[in-house]
Amino acid sequence: MKYPKSSIIFKNNKKPENYFYIIIRGKTISYNNFIKDSNFFSKNGDIIGLISSITNEPYFSSIEAIEDCELLEIKIENIKNINNKNIIKRISNYLLFTIEVWLSKYYSILINKKIDLYNKEDTLLMAEIYKNNGFEDACYKLCISHINIFKHCENCDDVIEFLKKLKPADEPIKVDKNIYKFSKGYCLYTELDIINNIYFIKSGKIGIYNIINSKQTAGVIYKSNHILNFVNPKLEYKPLFITAIVLEESVIEILTYNDFIKKLYTNIDLRLDYIKMNSIKIITAILKIKALNKKNIKEKIIVLIYSILKIETLFNDDIKIKLLYSLEDIKNMLNLQISNDEIYSLLKDINYIEINLFNNIVITNAKSYFDEYKDYTI
Numbered sequence: 001m002k003y004p005k006s007s008i009i010f011k012n013n014k015k016p017e018n019y020f021y022i023i024i025r026g027k028t029i030s031y032n033n034f035i036k037d038s039n040f041f042s043k044n045g046d047i048i049g050l051i052s053s054i055t056n057e058p059y060f061s062s063i064e065a066i067e068d069c070e071l072l073e074i075k076i077e078n079i080k081n082i083n084n085k086n087i088i089k090r091i092s093n094y095l096l097f098t099i100e101v102w103l104s105k106y107y108s109i110l111i112n113k114k115i116d117l118y119n120k121e122d123t124l125l126m127a128e129i130y131k132n133n134g135f136e137d138a139c140y141k142l143c144i145s146h147i148n149i150f151k152h153c154e155n156c157d158d159v160i161e162f163l164k165k166l167k168p169a170d171e172p173i174k175v176d177k178n179i180y181k182f183s184k185g186y187c188l189y190t191e192l193d194i195i196n197n198i199y200f201i202k203s204g205k206i207g208i209y210n211i212i213n214s215k216q217t218a219g220v221i222y223k224s225n226h227i228l229n230f231v232n233p234k235l236e237y238k239p240l241f242i243t244a245i246v247l248e249e250s251v252i253e254i255l256t257y258n259d260f261i262k263k264l265y266t267n268i269d270l271r272l273d274y275i276k277m278n279s280i281k282i283i284t285a286i287l288k289i290k291a292l293n294k295k296n297i298k299e300k301i302i303v304l305i306y307s308i309l310k311i312e313t314l315f316n317d318d319i320k321i322k323l324l325y326s327l328e329d330i331k332n333m334l335n336l337q338i339s340n341d342e343i344y345s346l347l348k349d350i351n352y353i354e355i356n357l358f359n360n361i362v363i364t365n366a367k368s369y370f371d372e373y374k375d376y377t378i
Contacts (some may be wrong), residue, residue: 001073003065010049012062015376019075020050022087026069030061034290041066047094051279052218054079054217058066058160058378060286079275080268088264095278096229100240102285107239109292110212110335113169123128124155124162126191126211132214132242133363137169138187138209138243168345172252178254188228188244198260199228205324206248218329220284221247225315226243227277234252247324282319284310288376291334298346300334303351304372305363313366330361 001021003009004065009021014034023046030040030048040061052059053076074082089269123146131139133143143163147156169187172180179202183190189195193212199206201224208219208228219242228244255263264271287307294300305323312321325333327340327347337344347353347361352369353361363369 001071002069003069005068006066007065007069008062009065009069009071010052010059010061010063012060015057016052016059017049018053018077019073020053021048021071021073022046022090023048024070024356025073025309026065026067026071028063029066030063031083031376032061034060034286034293035109038105040101045090047091050094050275051089051098051282055279055283057283060283066298079272079350083265085261085265089261091275092261092264092278095275095282098229099278099281099285100288102282103240106285106288106292107212109289110217110333111239113250123192123213127159127162129211129214129216130209131166135150135185135187135209135243135245136166137185137188138245140166141187142190142192142243145190146194151194175251178255180302182246182250182252184246186246188246190243191238191241195230196256197256199244200251200255200258200260201226201228202251204252205247205340206250206252207245207324209245209246210241212332213335215332217332217336218325220281220311221324222311223315225273225310227274229257229274229278253284272316280310280314284308287331290377297336297338298349299338299376301330301343301346301377302350304330304334305350305361306370306377309363309366309369312363319367321363321366322356323363324362327359327361 009028025044028042028048030042032038037041049059051057063376123142127139127142130142140163143159143166146159148155169185170183172182172186175181180206185246188199188206201222203224204229205221205223207221210215210219211217230242264274270334284307286305286308291300291303291307294303308325309321310321312323331338331343344355347355351372352364354364355363
C-alpha cells in the first residue's frame with residue numbers, strides 16, 4: 001500500500017480496520033487529544049495499527065504520513081500464518097516497548113512528588129508498606145535484594161536487623177517441566193530485581209504492585225491464562241519496576257524470554273492470545289491516563305473500572321464479575337484523597353456496580369457496563 005505525504009492512515013476514535021501495517025519506506029507520526037507531548041514517530045520496519053485492530057477497540061491516535069510511505073499490509077486473520085521469526089519477535093518487542101511508553105505516561109501523571117523511592121535509603125520504607133498490607137514475603141525479598149545490590153551501604157545493618165523479624169513464604173513445588181505450584185503470598189519478584197523470565201499463569205491469581213506516592217499501588221491483577229512478560233524495562237523509569245505477588249495458590253509455567261518466543265513460533269493459539277493480551281494491556285494503560293485526566297471523581301472511577309474490566313473479560317465470558325481490587329486500590333490507582341466511605345458512596349452510584357458484605361466490588365453485568373460508559377472513554 002502507498003500513502004502520499006500528509007495522508008491520514010488511521011483516524012483517532014474510528015472503528016479499526018481488520019489489518020495493520022509494517023512500514024517498508026517512509027515515516028509516520030501518531031498524535032492524540034488526551035495527553036500532551038505524546039507524538040510518536042515511526043519509520044522503516046516499525047508496526048502501526050496493530051493494537052486497535054486485534055482488540056477491535058477504536059484507534060486511540062491518528063496516524064499520518066509525514067513522508068511518502070510504502071506499507072506492508074497484514075490482515076489480523078493472517079497473523080497465524082506468519083512463519084518469519086523476525087516478524088514475530090518484532091511484534092513482541094513492539095508491544096512490550098509500547099506498554100512501557102504508555103505506563104510511564106500514566107505514572108508520570110499519577111506521581112505527586114517527583115522523588116525516587118527506589119534509592120537505597122528508602123528500601124525500608126517500601127518494605128514496611130508491603131508488610132503493613134500483609135505481603136510479608138515481598139517485604140522479605142525486597143530486603144534481600146537490597147542487601148545483595150547495595151552490600152556495604154550505610155543502612156544495610158538496619159535492613160539486616162529488620163529482616164530478622166520476617167518469615168519468607170514456602171518455596172514453590174515443581175509439578176512438571178518448568179511448571180510450579182506457588183502458595184498464597186509468595187513474591188515472584190520485587191522492584192529491585194532483574195526480571196529475565198516470563199510467567200504463564202496456568203491457574204490462580206497474581207497481583208502487580210509498586211510503591212507510588214508512599215502507598216502500595218495496584219497495577220493490575222492477572223488470572224488464569226494471562227502472561228507476566230514485563231521483562232526488564234527498556235525505559236529506565238523507576239515506577240515501571242514492579243513487584244509480583246501470588247494472591248491465591250497458583251500454578252505457573254516459568255520460561256526465559258527466548259524460550260517463550262520459540263513457543264510463539266509453533267503455538268498459533270498462544271501467539272494470537274499473547275498479541276491480543278499485550279494490546280489490551282496498552283489499551284488499559286491509555287484508559288487509566290484518561291481516567292486521571294477526568295475532572296469529576298465519579299467519572300475517573302467509571303473509566304478506571306472500565307479499564308480493569310478490559311483485562312478481566314479478556315479470557316472470561318462471565319456476565320457478573322467480582323473484582324479483586326479493594327477500595328484502597330481504587331483510590332491509590334487514581335491518587336484520590338478521599339475516605340473509604342466517600343469512594344463507597346461513589347461506587348454505589350455507578351450503574352452495574354454493587355459492593356458485597358466483604359467490601360468487594362462486583363460488576364453485575366460487564367457487557368452492559370461497557371455499553372453504558374463507552375462514551376466516557378473517548
